[in-house]
Amino acid sequence: xxxxxxxxxxxxxxxxxxxxxxxxxxxxxxxxxxxxxxxxxxxxxxxxxxxxxxxxxxxxxxxxxxxxxxxxxx
Numbered sequence: 332x333x334x335x336x337x338x339x340x341x342x343x344x345x346x347x348x349x350x351x352x353x354x355x356x357x358x359x360x361x362x363x364x365x366x367x368x369x370x371x372x373x374x375x376x377x378x379x380x381x382x383x384x385x386x387x388x389x390x391x392x393x394x395x396x397x398x399x400x401x402x403x404x405x
Contacts, residue, residue: 337399338399341394345392348390348391355384360381
Protein backbone atom coordinates (compact mmCIF):
# COMPACT_ATOMS: atom_id res chain seq x y z
CA UNK A 332 0.00 0.00 0.00
CA UNK A 333 1.24 3.45 -0.89
CA UNK A 334 2.22 6.03 1.67
CA UNK A 335 -0.63 8.57 2.02
CA UNK A 336 1.76 11.48 1.50
CA UNK A 337 3.16 9.85 -1.64
CA UNK A 338 -0.38 9.28 -2.93
CA UNK A 339 -1.25 12.93 -2.29
CA UNK A 340 1.93 14.03 -4.05
CA UNK A 341 1.11 11.84 -7.04
CA UNK A 342 -2.42 13.26 -7.18
CA UNK A 343 -1.13 16.83 -7.06
CA UNK A 344 1.40 15.99 -9.78
CA UNK A 345 -1.29 14.60 -12.07
CA UNK A 346 -3.63 17.53 -11.38
CA UNK A 347 -0.89 20.05 -12.11
CA UNK A 348 0.17 18.39 -15.33
CA UNK A 349 -3.45 18.04 -16.40
CA UNK A 350 -4.08 21.74 -15.87
CA UNK A 351 -0.85 22.68 -17.65
CA UNK A 352 -1.74 20.47 -20.60
CA UNK A 353 -5.23 21.93 -20.84
CA UNK A 354 -3.82 25.45 -20.87
CA UNK A 355 -1.22 24.54 -23.50
CA UNK A 356 -3.84 22.83 -25.68
CA UNK A 357 -6.01 25.95 -25.46
CA UNK A 358 -3.21 28.25 -26.59
CA UNK A 359 -1.77 25.97 -29.26
CA UNK A 360 -5.19 24.82 -30.47
CA UNK A 361 -6.43 28.33 -31.11
CA UNK A 362 -3.31 29.29 -33.01
CA UNK A 363 -3.32 26.06 -35.00
CA UNK A 364 -6.94 26.36 -36.06
CA UNK A 365 -6.36 29.98 -37.08
CA UNK A 366 -3.32 29.04 -39.14
CA UNK A 367 -5.09 26.12 -40.82
CA UNK A 368 -8.06 28.35 -41.68
CA UNK A 369 -5.71 30.57 -43.66
CA UNK A 370 -3.44 27.83 -45.05
CA UNK A 371 -4.94 24.31 -45.10
CA UNK A 372 -1.56 22.84 -46.11
CA UNK A 373 -0.36 23.46 -42.52
CA UNK A 374 -2.48 20.56 -41.24
CA UNK A 375 0.51 18.23 -40.70
CA UNK A 376 2.50 20.77 -38.72
CA UNK A 377 -0.59 21.79 -36.78
CA UNK A 378 -1.28 18.19 -35.83
CA UNK A 379 2.26 17.78 -34.51
CA UNK A 380 1.92 21.00 -32.51
CA UNK A 381 -1.35 19.73 -31.01
CA UNK A 382 0.27 16.47 -29.88
CA UNK A 383 3.33 18.03 -28.23
CA UNK A 384 1.55 19.39 -25.11
CA UNK A 385 0.33 15.86 -24.33
CA UNK A 386 3.90 14.94 -23.39
CA UNK A 387 3.46 17.06 -20.27
CA UNK A 388 0.90 14.56 -18.96
CA UNK A 389 3.14 11.62 -19.87
CA UNK A 390 6.00 13.12 -17.87
CA UNK A 391 3.62 13.79 -14.97
CA UNK A 392 2.45 10.17 -15.08
CA UNK A 393 6.04 8.92 -14.95
CA UNK A 394 6.77 11.12 -11.94
CA UNK A 395 3.55 10.04 -10.21
CA UNK A 396 4.39 6.38 -10.74
CA UNK A 397 7.87 6.97 -9.34
CA UNK A 398 6.35 8.62 -6.28
CA UNK A 399 3.97 5.72 -5.75
CA UNK A 400 6.63 3.06 -6.22
CA UNK A 401 9.11 5.03 -4.11
CA UNK A 402 11.80 4.93 -6.79
CA UNK A 403 14.29 7.66 -5.97
CA UNK A 404 15.25 9.86 -8.88
CA UNK A 405 19.00 10.47 -9.21
